[in-house]
Structure formats: structure tokens, C-alpha cells
Amino acid sequence: MxxxxxxxxxxxxxxxxxxxxxxxxxxxxxxxSGLSTNDKIFSKKQAKTGQKLYEQNCLICHDKKYFRPVFKSWEGQSLGTLFLVMSSSMPQGNPGSLPDKEYIDILAYMMSQNRYSTGEKELPTDVDKLNSITIKSRKK
Ligand code: HEC
CATH class of the missing domain: 1.20.5 (Single alpha-helices involved in coiled-coils or other helix-helix interfaces)
Structure with a gap:
């Protein structure tokens, strides 16, 4: 041929x-690349603890609806990066003033406000673990 x-x-x-x-x-x-925000990475109890901390430290400037568009704009990035930005810049005027664990609990609360599924485990403070979790839009 x-x-x-x-x-x-x-x-x-x-x-x-x-x-x-x-x-x-x-x-x-x-x-x-591992887990995403849809993999039940925080517990209901942790989000409750985070809610109290949020009310004490963040509510004066952010109502709870504030965090929905924030998560949207962070899609594709890691939870570790969001944690780093949040803990080193918030609360505005006194950044980094809370212990890591409290920022993490507030992060869990923010996720519950975005209605991600909860599970048995708590969101860890370990930065390597947080870096391996990708922020994705909520699975429906
Ligand atoms: C004194 C006011 C004030 C307090 C208190 C405060 N924030 Fe903020 N926060 C701001 C301002 C101003 C911005 C930036 C403006 C914007 O983009 O809306 C911001 C932005 C943010 C963002 C968006 C970051 C991004 O790049 O998407 C997050 C998340 C956040 N704050 C979390 C928190 C948390 C958690 C707390 C409590 C620990 C807190 N803030 C307390 C004023 C405050």
C-alpha cells in the first residue's frame, strides 16, 4: 500500500x-493530592466549638454568610493555604492572636457554614495534612 x-x-x-x-x-x-473538603474532614462538635470562637473573635466584622463566597474564591487551593492566610491576617488589628487550634476550629465552623459533610474526625492542626486537602465545591 x-x-x-x-x-x-x-x-x-x-x-x-x-x-x-x-x-x-x-x-x-x-x-x-489526597483529600478534599468533601471527605468529611471535620466533626459537628468541632464546628460548634468553632462557632463560639467565631462569635467572640470574628462576628463583629464578618456575619456568618461572609464565608460562603470566600470558599468559592478559594476553590482549587489547599486548606493549608487558607489556614495560613487566615491565621496570619485575622482578626484584623490583632492577627495571629489565637492559638492554631482555635483557628482550625473556626475553619471547621466556616466549612459547616458552607454545608460540607461532617464525620467522626476533627480537622487537624498539622500543616502538612492541611496542605494535602483541596478546597472543592460542595458535593450535592
Ligand atoms: C476588625 C475587623 C475584622 C475582624 C475582627 C476579623 N476580620 Fe476577617 N477580614 C476583615 C477585612 C477588612 C477583610 C478583607 C476585606 C474583604 O475582603 O472582605 C477580612 C477578610 C477575611 C477573610 C478573607 C480572606 C481571603 O483572602 O479570602 C477571611 C477568611 C477572614 N477575614 C476570616 C476572619 C476570621 C476567621 C476572623 C476571626 C478570627 C476574622 N476574619 C476577624 C476584617 C476583620
């Missing part, structure tokens, strides 16, 4: 091979 066809066949084959290699090499990367 004619040569042109053969060449295009081999291009197709190598393209497929390339795609398959790409799939296998990127698969571990994808699974490494």
Missing part, C-alpha cells in the same frame, strides 16, 4: 503510546 498511510499510522501509534505513558506517570501525582 502507499507509504503515506504507513507514516500516519505510526504517528498515531506513537501518539497513543505517549498518551498512555502520560496517564501512568501522572496517576501517582493525582492520587497524591
Amino acid at each position: 502507499d507509504r503515506k498511510l504507513k507514516i500516519s499510522d505510526s504517528i498515531t501509534a506513537s501518539t497513543w503510546l505517549f498518551l498512555i505513558i502520560l496517564m501512568f506517570s501522572s496517576a501517582p501525582l493525582l492520587s497524591e
Whole structure:
């Protein structure tokens, strides 16, 4: 048969091979990204504790609806980054004044305001763990 066809066949084959290699090499990367905000990463009890802390420290400037668009605008980023920004800039006027655990509990409350599902576990203060959790839109 004619040569042109053969060449295009081999291009197709190598393209497929390339795609398959790409799939296998990127698969571990994808699974490494780990949990998302939909994976029941905080408890109801923790969100309750966070609510009290929020009322004491944040309510004067942010009503509870404030956090919904905030989570939207943070989609795709890690919870660790949000934690870092929040704990180093809030409450405005006295940033970083709360213990890490209290910022985390408030973060859990913020997630409950976005109606993410709760579970048995509490959201940890461990920054590496927080960095592996991706902020996603709530699963319905
Ligand atoms: C004295 C007022 C004040 C207090 C108290 C305060 N904030 Fe803020 N906060 C602000 C202002 C001003 C902004 C930035 C303006 C905006 O984007 O709405 C902001 C922004 C934020 C953001 C958005 C960050 C972003 O980049 O998306 C978060 C989250 C936040 N605050 C959390 C908190 C938490 C949690 C507390 C309590 C620990 C708190 N704030 C207390 C005034 C305050």
C-alpha cells in the first residue's frame, strides 16, 4: 500500500503510546493530592466549638454568610493555604492572636457554614495534612 498511510499510522501509534505513558506517570501525582473538603474532614462538635470562637473573635466584622463566597474564591487551593492566610491576617488589628487550634476550629465552623459533610474526625492542626486537602465545591 502507499507509504503515506504507513507514516500516519505510526504517528498515531506513537501518539497513543505517549498518551498512555502520560496517564501512568501522572496517576501517582493525582492520587497524591489526597483529600478534599468533601471527605468529611471535620466533626459537628468541632464546628460548634468553632462557632463560639467565631462569635467572640470574628462576628463583629464578618456575619456568618461572609464565608460562603470566600470558599468559592478559594476553590482549587489547599486548606493549608487558607489556614495560613487566615491565621496570619485575622482578626484584623490583632492577627495571629489565637492559638492554631482555635483557628482550625473556626475553619471547621466556616466549612459547616458552607454545608460540607461532617464525620467522626476533627480537622487537624498539622500543616502538612492541611496542605494535602483541596478546597472543592460542595458535593450535592
Ligand atoms: C476588625 C475587623 C475584622 C475582624 C475582627 C476579623 N476580620 Fe476577617 N477580614 C476583615 C477585612 C477588612 C477583610 C478583607 C476585606 C474583604 O475582603 O472582605 C477580612 C477578610 C477575611 C477573610 C478573607 C480572606 C481571603 O483572602 O479570602 C477571611 C477568611 C477572614 N477575614 C476570616 C476572619 C476570621 C476567621 C476572623 C476571626 C478570627 C476574622 N476574619 C476577624 C476584617 C476583620
